[in-house]
Amino acid sequence: AQTVTQSQPEMSVQEAETVTLSCTYDTSENNYYLFWYKQPPSRQMILVIRQEAYKQQNATENRFSVNFQKAAKSFSLKISDSQLGDTAMYFCAFMKRSSKAGNMLTFGGGTRLMVKP
Amino acid sequence: KAGVTQTPRYLIKTRGQQVTLSCSPISGHRSVSWYQQTPGQGLQFLFEYFSETQRNKGNFPGRFSGRQFSNSRSEMNVSTLELGDSALYLCASRQGTGDTGELFFGEGSRLTVL
Numbered sequence: 098a099q100t101v102t103q104s105q106p107e108m109s110v111q112e113a114e115t116v117t118l119s120c121t122y123d124t125s126e127n128n129y130y131l132f133w134y135k136q137p138p139s140r141q142m143i144l145v146i147r148q149e150a151y152k153q154q155n156a157t158e159n160r161f162s163v164n165f166q167k168a169a170k171s172f173s174l175k176i177s178d179s180q181l182g183d184t185a186m187y188f189c190a191f192m193k194r195s196s197k198a199g200n201m202l203t204f205g206g207g208t209r210l211m212v213k214p
Numbered sequence: 215k216a217g218v219t220q221t222p223r224y225l226i227k228t229r230g231q232q233v234t235l236s237c238s239p240i241s242g243h244r245s246v247s248w249y250q251q252t253p254g255q256g257l258q259f260l261f262e263y264f265s266e267t268q269r270n271k272g273n274f275p276g277r278f279s280g281r282q283f284s285n286s287r288s289e290m291n292v293s294t295l296e297l298g299d300s301a302l303y304l305c306a307s308r309q310g311t312g313d314t315g316e317l318f319f320g321e322g323s324r325l326t327v328l
Contacts, residue, residue, distance in 0.1 A: 130315040132315075132316075139321070140321055141319060141321045141322075142304065142319035143319070144316050144317075144318075147315065147316060149315075192315055194315065199245070199247070199264065199269040199270040200245055200247040200262045200269075200270070200306065200308050200317055201247070201262060201272070202247075202257075202259065202306075202317060203259070204258075205256075206256050207257075
């Protein structure tokens with residue numbers, strides 16, 4: 098079974114600054130996806146960024162980037178130039194990658210991020 | 215393109231009753247999965263359906279069940295409700311095979327059990 102751990106229940110950052118959210122995971126799988134999902138107060142979960150385990154290059158999406166350390170089983174999210182709209186719960190999630198694995202996401206406990214003006 | 219639609223958005227039930235929640239996936243998505251979100255347990259996987267067949271099931275009692283129809287719409291049912299079933303129930307859809315792995319979530323159904 099997989100486990101995902103987010104060690105920071107709450108974080109805050111000043112607008113325009115950079116913040117890093119931590120995530121570690123445990124798995125015996127070699128082929129998998131890692132995701133960061135954002136859940137704003139309106140509750141709809143949306144994908145921030147995804148990483149495929151076989152790719153060594155860290156994923157980036159505009160102001161969002163990850164530091165993927167496969168050997169250390171670490172997957173942190175860096176948000177640059179933080180904006181008020183980034184205020185949300187952030188979940189790190191793991192999914193096995195296989196035709197039989199289906200869509201089972203294993204989530205971390207979440208990090209509540211508040212961006213202050 | 216419409217997103218994942220869940221109904222009802224809010225509902226209140228009493229202990230012992232049953233509830234049915236509905237989820238319409240994004241058009242063309244064949245896979246639907248359900249998650250329970252509570253403050254204490256976080257986000258937990260309930261089950262997943264693909265082409266009308268349950269493909270995976272989480273560690274929930276048999277009171278939790280689901281199904282998927284030929285148009286990919288899915289329902290989940292909880293019988294003999296308990297106070298601890300109060301939660302936000304999230305549905306997510308995925309295209310199926312050969313995609314990016316991304317799940318698209320609905321806004322959820324907030325169930326309160328009194």
